Amino acid sequence: MKLNEWKAGAFQLTWLKGGLTQLDGGAMFGVVPKPLWSRKYPFNELNQVPLRADPILVEVYGKRILIEAGMGNGRLTDKQKRNFGLEEESQVIESLAAKGLTPADIDIVIMTHMHYDHCNGLVSLQDGKLVSTFPRSVIYVQEQEWAEMREPNIRSRNTYWEENWRPIEQQVQTYGERYEVLPGITLHHTGGHSQGHAIVRMESEGKLVLHLADIMPTHAHQNSLWVMAYDDYPMTSIFAKEQWIKDGIAQGAWFTFYHDAIYRVVKWNENGEIIDQLNVEL
Secondary structure, rough: OEEEEEEOOOOEEEOOOOOOOOOEEEHHOOOOOOOHHOOOOOOOOEEEEEEEOOEEEEEOOOOEEEEEOOOOOOOOOOHHHHHEEEEEEEEEEEEEOOOOOOOHHHHEEEOOOOOHHHHHHHEEEEEEEEEEEOOOOOEEEEHHHHHHHHHHHHHHHHOHHHHHHHHHHHEEEEOOEEEEEEEEEEEEEEEOOOOEEEEEEEOOOOOOEOOHHHOOOOOOHHHOOOOOOOOOOOOHHHHHHHHHHHHHHOOOOOEEOOOOEEEEEEEEEOOOOOOEEEOOOO
């Protein structure tokens, strides 16, 4: 099994195969007209765009950390598979095995938010029962996100599912506006895509890596105004992108992705041009 790997300072990053969906391009790019977004990202005859759901394994300080959890296996009904355009289920366990690891070797799971396409992989079906996929891990979730996960509103109940939090609730540790998971790895609450959405900042040996999760799901969403119709608070997403993307570029940051089907990592110059990248290779 081929896995994309990349190193930044002390951080060793590996993208695990977490699944693939095809979602409506109009929903993914919101009010941006198709003649604009279609120049920057591929689409099919149904106007659907390919979206990976690939967790990032970060190895550092003798710890193994997952950013996000993948689509999971056997977690969607046939109707959901059709509606969500599921093309490929998770191969996270197989990806870990390719590195000589098991789910029990994961120490920490960082969840930027708890929508089904990010957290289905936290829970697995074993002997007819839903159990935690990563039984030894601490699972970090922003406190507002965790509250809404357990008591969703009329809109969010379609993506916050009880079966995705009940089996792992004893492992969850919440935080507020900012939390340092390990030296150089901090979580920052942004809101926007969801009320409790957070991003991951990693810095080591002079290298800065920003994982902006679903406020910038693909490289084609680099423009601060290009936000998804899925965002609960689009203006909050725009303000967060304005801050983190512009400051990141000015600091020479690398930007990593969970959903992008083209790039794993990109680096932009001040003109917004890609000057270095790691391509998705499967």
